[in-house]
Each structure stands twice: as structure tokens, then as C-alpha cells.
Amino acid sequence: MAEPPYDVVILGTGSAGKPLAGELTRAGRSVVVVEQHLVGGECPYLACIPSKAMLISGREHLRAGGRPGTPDPEAFAAAVAVRDKVAHHQDDSGAEKHMQEEGSTLLRGRGRVLGRAGDAAGPGAGWRVEVALTAGGATEVTATNLVLATGTRAVVPPVEGLSQAPTWTSDQALTSPELPRRLAVLGGGAVGTELAQVYASFGSGVTLVESAPGLLPRESGWVGQAVASALRDLGVDVRVGRSLERVTTADGVATLHLDDGSTVEVDRILLGVGRKPRLDAGLEAIGLDPESLDGPVPVDARLRVIVEDRPLDDVFAIGDVTGVAPYTHTANYQARTLGAHLTGSGLDADYTGIPRVVYTEPAVLCAGLTPAEAADRGIAFETATFDARQTSRSGVQRTADSYPFERSEPAGVELVADAHTGVLIGASAVGPEADSWGAELALAVRTRTTVHTLAQALHAFPSWTEAIHPPARELAMRCGRS
Numbered sequence: 001m002a003e004p005p006y007d008v009v010i011l012g013t014g015s016a017g018k019p020l021a022g023e024l025t026r027a028g029r030s031v032v033v034v035e036q037h038l039v040g041g042e043c044p045y046l047a048c049i050p051s052k053a054m055l056i057s058g059r060e061h062l063r064a065g066g067r068p069g070t071p072d073p074e075a076f077a078a079a080v081a082v083r084d085k086v087a088h089h090q091d092d093s094g095a096e097k098h099m100q101e102e103g104s105t106l107l108r109g110r111g112r113v114l115g116r117a118g119d120a121a122g123p124g125a126g127w128r129v130e131v132a133l134t135a136g137g138a139t140e141v142t143a144t145n146l147v148l149a150t151g152t153r154a155v156v157p158p159v160e161g162l163s164q165a166p167t168w169t170s171d172q173a174l175t176s177p178e179l180p181r182r183l184a185v186l187g188g189g190a191v192g193t194e195l196a197q198v199y200a201s202f203g204s205g206v207t208l209v210e211s212a213p214g215l216l217p218r219e220s221g222w223v224g225q226a227v228a229s230a231l232r233d234l235g236v237d238v239r240v241g242r243s244l245e246r247v248t249t250a251d252g253v254a255t256l257h258l259d260d261g262s263t264v265e266v267d268r269i270l271l272g273v274g275r276k277p278r279l280d281a282g283l284e285a286i287g288l289d290p291e292s293l294d295g296p297v298p299v300d301a302r303l304r305v306i307v308e309d310r311p312l313d314d315v316f317a318i319g320d321v322t323g324v325a326p327y328t329h330t331a332n333y334q335a336r337t338l339g340a341h342l343t344g345s346g347l348d349a350d351y352t353g354i355p356r357v358v359y360t361e362p363a364v365l366c367a368g369l370t371p372a373e374a375a376d377r378g379i380a381f382e383t384a385t386f387d388a389r390q391t392s393r394s395g396v397q398r399t400a401d402s403y404p405f406e407r408s409e410p411a412g413v414e415l416v417a418d419a420h421t422g423v424l425i426g427a428s429a430v431g432p433e434a435d436s437w438g439a440e441l442a443l444a445v446r447t448r449t450t451v452h453t454l455a456q457a458l459h460a461f462p463s464w465t466e467a468i469h470p471p472a473r474e475l476a477m478r479c480g481r482s
């Protein structure tokens with residue numbers, strides 16, 4: 001059955017596709033969305049929300065007397081119940097209803113681009129998309145504009161024996177009721193560090209293997225060291241600069257063979273080594289070859305897909321599939337930006353100061369450039385750091401905190417400023433709730449605030465934001481003024 005022609009067809013209803021549909025229907029556009037799995041994408045059911053719920057429950061468990069190294073299946077089961085409740089038990093009927101109430105036509109199935117509509121080539125002719133319906137059968141839709149919002153999938157590294165081992169991706173970990181007694185976490189990025197903390201909090205014996213020289217290797221070295229130190233306090237065996245050569249499995253127990261000759265026996269291996277864009281929606285029909293692309297879909301500042309160095313006027317990509325700062329807030333922002341472009345004059349996307357947050361304890365919030373990135377770009381810069389344990393808030397927190405074991409409580413702030421202008425070009429904050437109080441720094445980077453202005457800001461006493469003042473003041477004395 002052929003559907004009527006629409007203004008826009010969107011493939012994928014995740015943190016990118018779903019809000020875009022709302023922006024467009026509110027502006028009176030006709031929209032058809034195609035979703036092959038869950039309406040809402042990975043974030044609410046399989047990623048952000050269940051992982052944050054488990055981190056919070058893990059913290060509460062430790063404060064209530066839970067001991068790292070002592071598995072507590074009962075406490076874990078209670079946390080899983082909360083996790084599954086906040087993740088709606090993967091029931092997306094509420095999200096589906098919401099999209100329909102907003103006016104979108106939702107087709108459940110797998111979409112594949114067939115090509116331009118009719119014989120006409122070039123902008124304005126519209127796009128044909130075939131949908132293999134989940135309920136069976138197929139249909140075809142036509143729309144003037146095509147939007148790819150197909151997200152990513154977990155990378156499975158090509159390691160000998162891994163496919164026979166008991167592995168989890170984060171999707172599986174965050175939907176499973178199992179508390180492994182011994183868990184290996186492969187990868188020390190956001191997934192690896194957050195989930196290592198979750199399982200260690202409930203008593204799993206966790207070994208974290210990261211191939212880079214430190215955890216969270218995209219960030220300044222001290223940030224990853226702070227997180228590594230906190231994980232070690234929880235009993236996690238953190239091994240950085242190590243790679244996995246092969247895995248052997250016998251009687252359900254996997255043995256990891258690392259490149260230093262050591263072995264680790266575990267009941268489960270969690271893969272947190274990154275994600276790859278989903279490029280299997282018929283991109284050949286728009287002139288992209290997924291094989292040779294082997295990376296994100298290239299877009300310009302208006303989210304137009306670039307083919308052979310030129311942006312297409314009627315094909316767009318948003319969200320993780322574009323590889324631009326893969327977070328829900330980026331996907332939401334790109335959806336708003338594209339919505340404005342398709343319904344009015346719009347603005348170019350500006351990715352300055354996107355917060356990169358890891359919700360471990362201590363939490364991490366980074367924005368803008370690290371000193372290493374500033375150096376790579378040839379920018380003359382100055383940096384200053386401050387140990388946030390010197391704030392009054394740290395003293396209050398230490399006294400009030402009821403963790404049952406010694407912790408090193410790493411916390412700090414690093415600012416990076418343009419040496420000539422004093423504009424804040426990067427910042428990192430680590431500490432309790434840095435995901436919230438560090439937001440001031442992300443805003444300062446995004447709004448090109450100078451360290452002179454930042455040094456004049458008043459920071460509430462006794463809050464963690466007081467840690468921002470000393471390095472801002474130091475840089476204000478060392479940097480020029482714009």
C-alpha cells in the first residue's frame with residue numbers, strides 16, 4: 001500500500017528523530033517516522049536512563065552499608081526493579097502515543113531508502129523509502145525531505161575467542177537481572193567507567209581493561225586518573241595500556257589473555273569499546289557507500305548530508321549517526337537546529353562547549369578543548385588547575401558522608417584559556433555532582449566568556465562552584481583581554 005506524500009520522512013525515533021518530528025508537526029509539516037525497534041531510541045530504555053538509575057542505586061547501596069567485594073544479589077535485584085521501572089520496562093507505547101498525538105505518522109519497521117521519487121532527479125523530486133513492517137509485509141512512503149537519524153550500534157572488537165565467550169553489550173547489561181560474581185569490562189570510556197562502578201558497588205569483582213594509557217583518554221590525563229582512583233577504591237582492578245589478545249571459555253568461565261601475559265577469569269565480559277554508526281538504511285541510494293565511508297555520515301552546519309564534497313539540499317542526518325559529540329543533548333540540539341532550518345531560516349549548528357559528562361562518583365564534566373587539543377591546534381593558551389578538596393564544601397561533604405570505607409575523593413577543576421584574549425576555550429570539572437555544578441563552565445565555554453569575567457562571578461558559599469574562582473583569577477592575571 002502506498003502512503004501519501006509527506007513533507008519529511010525520518011528514519012529512527014531516538015533522541016534525534018523523535019524531537020525533530022515534534023518540531024516539524026508543531027510547525028504544520030506532514031511527517032512520517034519509521035522505527036524498527038523502540039520508539040524513543042536507546043536513551044530511555046537501554047542507555048542513559050537505566051545506567052543513571054543503576055549508578056544512583058549503587059551509591060545508595062554503599063551509603064546504606066554495602067561492601068565492595070561482597071556481592072549483594074538482593075540489593076542488586078531491588079536496583080534492577082527501580083531501573084526497569086524508570087526504563088518503562090522497555091514499553092514504548094507512551095512514546096508512540098505521544099508522537100501520534102503530536103501529529104506524526106509512525107510506521108513500525110525497518111526503513112530503506114530506494115531513491116528519488118519519479119523520474120526526476122535533483123532537489124524537490126522527493127525520496128522513496130521502503131518500510132519492511134515489523135508486523136509483516138512492506139509499504140513505501142514518499143517525502144520531499146529525507147532525514148537519517150539511525151543512531152549507532154555497539155562495537156564488538158575482533159578478538160580471537162570473544163564470540164564464544166559470555167559477553168554483554170551495554171544494552172544487554174542494562175536489561176539483564178544478572179549480577180556477575182566476576183566481571184571484565186573492556187574499554188574505559190563512559191560506558192566502561194560508569195558500568196564498572198555500578199557492578200563494583202553491588203559487589204562484583206570487576207577488572208577494567210583499557211587499551212589507552214589512561215581511562216577516559218579523550219580528556220586531560222588527571223581526569224581519567226581521578227576516576228581510576230575512585231574505581232580502585234571500590235576494588236576495581238583497573239588495567240590501562242593493556243589489550244586483550246584472546247579469550248578462551250570453558251564451563252561458562254571466560255579467561256582473558258592480556259598482552260602482558262597475564263590472565264583474568266570472569267563470568268561475564270562487558271563490551272564498552274565504542275559504537276559505530278548504523279549505515280544500513282540504503283545509503284547507496286543517496287550516493288554514499290557505507291563500505292568506503294566506514295564512519296559517521298558527513299553533514300554540514302545545516303545538517304545536510306555531504307556527498308562528493310557537496311551538501312544535498314533535501315537529505316539530512318542528525319544524532320549519533322553524524323558522529324558529532326554522541327550524546328542525547330547533542331541529538332536534541334541537532335533536531336532543534338534542523339527543525340528551524342526546515343521550517344524557517346534557521347541557523348548554523350554551533351558545537352562549542354557541548355558538555356561531556358560521565359556520571360561516576362566523582363562525576364566528570366568537560367567542555368571545549370583539553371590542553372592537548374589546544375596545543376594540537378596551535379593555539380597559544382594558558383591553563384590553571386585547582387584541587388576542589390580545598391573548598392569548604394569538600395570539608396562539609398567529607399564529614400556528612402557515610403561511606404563505610406576510605407576514599408581518596410578526587411575532585412578538581414582545570415581551565416584552559418586563550419592566552420591572547422582570555423576567552424575560556426576549555427574546562428574540566430571532577431567531583432561530587434560535577435555533572436551539575438560544572439554546567440557553569442560549559443556555558444562559559446559556549447558563550448566565549450573570558451576568564452576576566454569568570455573571575456568576577458560570585459560563587460555561592462559553600463558550594464563546589466567555589467573551586468572555579470581560584471583558577472579563573474589566576475588565568476585573568478596571566479592572559480590578555482579581548
Ligand SMILES: Cc1cc2nc3c(=O)[nH]c(=O)nc-3n(C[C@H](O)[C@H](O)[C@H](O)COP(=O)(O)OP(=O)(O)OC[C@H]3O[C@@H](n4cnc5c(N)ncnc54)[C@H](O)[C@@H]3O)c2cc1C
Nearest residue numbers: 012014015016036041042047048111151319320326327328
Ligand atoms: C550505556 C549508554 C549510556 C549513555 N548515557 C548517556 C547519558 O547519560 N547522557 C547522554 O547525553 N548520552 C548518553 N548516551 C548516548 C545517547 O544514548 C545517544 O547519544 C543518543 O541515544 C543518540 O540518539 P540517536 O537518536 O542518534 O540514536 P538512537 O537513540 O540509537 O536512535 C536511533 C533509532 O533509529 C532506529 N533505526 C535505526 N536504523 C533504522 C532503520 N533503518 N529503520 C528504522 N529505524 C531505524 C533504531 O532502532 C533507534 O531506535 C549513552 C549511551 C550508552 C550506550
Ligand SMILES: NC(=O)c1ccc[n+]([C@@H]2O[C@H](COP(=O)([O-])OP(=O)(O)OC[C@H]3O[C@@H](n4cnc5c(N)ncnc54)[C@H](O)[C@@H]3O)[C@@H](O)[C@H]2O)c1
Nearest residue numbers: 187188189190191192209210211212272273274326357358
Ligand atoms: N554519560 C554519558 O553521556 C555516556 C555514558 C555512556 C555512554 N555514552 C556514549 O556512548 C558511546 C559509547 O561509549 P563507550 O564508552 O563504549 O565508547 P568510547 O569511545 O567513549 O570509549 C571506548 C573506550 O574503549 C577503549 N578501547 C577501544 N578498543 C579497546 C580494546 N580492544 N580493549 C580495551 N579498550 C579498548 C578506547 O580507548 C576508549 O577509551 C559514546 O558515544 C559515549 O559518549 C555517554
